[in-house]
Amino acid sequence: MSGPRVHVITTGGTIASRPGPDGTVSVAVPGGDLVDMAGPQVTVEEAMLVHSFNLTLGQVLLIAGRVCAAARDPEVDGIVVTHGTDTMEETAYLVDLVLGPDRTVVFTGAQRHAAEPDGDGPRNIADALRVAAHAGPGLGAVVVMAGRLHAARHATKVHTTSPEAFDSPGHGPIGHVYGSQVHLAARPVRPDGFDLAELGTLDARVDIVPAYVGADGVHVAALRAAGARGLVVEALGAGNPTPGLLREIRTCVAAGIPVLVTSRCRQGPAMPVYGSGGGATLAEAGAVFAGSLTAPKARLLLAAALAAHHEPDRALSRLRPHLAL
The missing domain is CATH 3.40.50.40 (Rossmann fold)
Structure with missing residues (x-):
């Protein structure tokens, strides 16, 4: 029997980065190379390959459009977006504003680049796939990092380098991933948002x-x-x-x-x-x-x-x- 079908949209960020000859870190890893195909059935779509500090509003809208298109696909059970951590909370929140009430999309990234021997990217992707496959509908956009689930409304990057980069100050996480198990403590309250078409170019x-x-x-x-x-x-x-x-x-x-x-x-x-x-x-x-x-x-x-x-x-x-x- 096949498992849940998860669609992964990759956008770049540290999770898709490697160091270059000059010692600086740049995006370099194609989307298909990021995802371990074991576990749920996974399809991968590379939307872009950029650092999130370089994103424009137009590119954020493009990501939102790709998410909404996947959310309309009856063959897709769950959605994951890999994203740079610098502006992940903003993209996740905009997606939350335009995502229907019966969908969940999981954002994840990494604080350590893909060539680090103790990189956090593979674990975060595995956790995100588990959440997308098993947390159920209606969470809206969530950020999954270091085994913790944060609602998009409250998720905030609170540390520049730690793998535990995200928190929900004053609110706390809505759930955790323990090994292969996803535990939800709460479901976000999500007021009616916007149709993506209403936003135009968000200019x-x-x-x-x-x-x-x-x-x-x-x-x-x-x-x-x-x-x-x-x-x-x-x-x-x-x-x-x-x-x-x-x-x-x-x-x-x-x-x-x-x-x-x-x-x-x-x-x-x-x-x-x-x-x-x-x-x-x-x-x-x-x-x-x-x-x-x-x-x-x-x-x-x-x-x-x-x-x-x-x-x-x-x-x-x-x-x-x-x-x-």
Whole structure:
């Protein structure tokens, strides 16, 4: 009897990299060479061979399109995407936004390149194949690294070199892989997302603005002048701006540019708590708080909503269910 049929989409990253003569590491391993054909029935599709720090939004949309096409194939039981770890959380989150409610897609990668004697890539691929084959439908996009499953909404790269590179700060993993067994502790809550066709080329410019001591808002003014259609503020603490940022954000909101507020803290939601120029004042000015979303994911969510709805009010209405988690 044949086992579950898993389709693997490869995109490059450290998992597909080897060192060159100059000592630097570059993508070099074709998709078909990455996957051990033992276990579930596996088909392999090489979407691209790039480092994830070089990805464009167009390429991320291409990956999402390949995933959605595989998800529509009745012959495919599970989907795995191999991906560089630098921006894996962003691609996984965008895929989660466009993936149907009854599907699971597993993202995995490696922190050690393919020529390392103790490389983590083969184990991560084996774990991802097990999750794709046996975890069941409806998880959406998940990241599987170092034997842990993280929901795309919360998965964040937290270490530059450790094999245990991903965590879900404030939430924890939703499951683990122990040998050949997949154990789920929870299933993600996934609000209705978007049809991929709604996003077009995802060309609505949305920028991230960091907050720091003395930030005067000049970067906000520059982004507004550059044509930003939306902004995400990575604010201080629970969601507090500096006086200069507050002044410029007020100008943005008055000009019809929606502003989402996240926190630069790794744990805890952004909430409008403090007055006197703090987060509560920011909310009064019309900024919208993004809950536990990180700034890169809030950027993708706002860009998707603005692509689907040109009017800022409709875009904000569309994305609000994703901010309440």
